[in-house]
Amino acid sequence: MSPAVRFVNCCRHFGSIRAVDGVTLDIAEGEFFAMLGPSGSGKTTCLRLIAGFEQPDEGHIEIFGETAEGVPPYKRNVNTVFQDYALFPHMTVGENVAYGLRIKGVPLADREAKAKAALSMVKLGGYEGRRPAQLSGGQRQRVALARALVNNPKVLLLDEPLGALDLKLREQMQEELKALQKQLGITFVFVTHDQGEALSMADRVAVFNDGKIVQVGEPADVYERPLSRFVADFVGSSNVLSPAFASGHGGAAKWTSLRPEKVCVFPLGAKVGEGQSHADGEIKLISYQGAVTRFSVASGDMRITAEVPATETSFEPGNKVRLIWPKSAMVTMEDGA
Incomplete structure (x- = not known):
């Protein structure tokens, strides 16, 4: 069976900066996979390569066995949840969640029903008529998550989605995200610089540094048996x-x-x-x-x-x-x- 996502010797350069430098990696279907590393380590660029917002300069990417190079983001069966939520302030919560379905031409009644179901999934049933400005940070994050899930993606990409939340809410959302991933059974790829998040949520963790993966494994293995001083200190x-x-x-x-x-x-x-x-x-x-x-x-x-x-x-x-x-x-x- 093909992995959900495959990187084969992928590189992405920005001038002289090798943001991604020879990454080879398989992410299994249904896995909660964390990309962990400091700022500038290459993890977010890898996420953008999966999403299609960036293209590799070298190497090869597959999503469920299909070549991804040159395929635009809207033709990939993936969705992204961003740290800053990226909600439309002039739209209601329901309209925000249904926006992707609207672009795809889904009839109004169908997209409203699907948006309502997605909001119920993230514990925001009944919030369809509110505006983003009327919500807390945690609620806005749930709306962004519902907007991504309503499209039934095969891979959900999460770019430091909890970074703007306070500690108590972040811990609560960690538990909810993990439970939701188990419930849905879809592949989650989660980017974070917070080792606590990666260890507590992920099935496997890839530790990035200077554009390379320096260790990948189950959380306990990475923590208990670091291969390098960088991993020992960072995790x-x-x-x-x-x-x-x-x-x-x-x-x-x-x-x-x-x-x-x-x-x-x-x-x-x-x-x-x-x-x-x-x-x-x-x-x-x-x-x-x-x-x-x-x-x-x-x-x-x-x-x-x-x-x-x-x-x-x-x-x-x-x-x-x-x-x-x-x-x-x-x-x-x-x-x-």
Whole structure:
């Protein structure tokens, strides 16, 4: 079976800038796929290549087995939800949602019925007569989503759609989007720079940097087994241990990732169990962060971060402590740069 979307050695250049640089990728039908990376990493350009807003300078793109190069956006069975919603302020909510159907020549009664059903799907039933200015940011985002879904696309593209929402609403919309994707069973391709969104929502994640995919896999795999220092640092936070430090503390003589939540803080001299590693050091900083307390500890020439559940602690900056972690938490990386 053909993948929903296939990139084969795709490149897109803007002058001397290689915005997309040799991307090869398959996105499966019915998958919630996240493209994650910092600004300028190439993820949004890849989304625009799928949508047809950009064309590749090199390489090949397929959508459900059909060549996409040269096919205009309106002839592709995809729809895009943008961060800024792109709603028409002079139209009602119902007219906004039905706009694509109107362009396709769908009769009025049919498009009104389909728009009403799409709005019910995103929990905005009864909002058809309102104007976008009368809605909250979260409601406008739902209207944009309904407008995309009303066309029954085989692939839904989401370009940082939650970026303008406050934290509470963003978390709520994450849950709703994931549930909606499971309900509809269509392919979602979601672009974000927020690693929390990607990890919590996606079936698989591609991490982008400098126009290339540097790692792709299931969220837990990308988080727990980063292949490079960039992935370790960008997807969450990580202690990147030098080859010398790692080999001296029970690991291999390679660049190594150690996640802060794997590290526990004990008084100096605490017993180290079988299968554990440890390092002694001095607390330089303690930071309370709600659910966790974050310790920054100097051990030799390394600064190691530990995150422990936020409970009352007798430790203070300047205290000598012992850090203990499972040896299995030390993950060697292909690239320490």
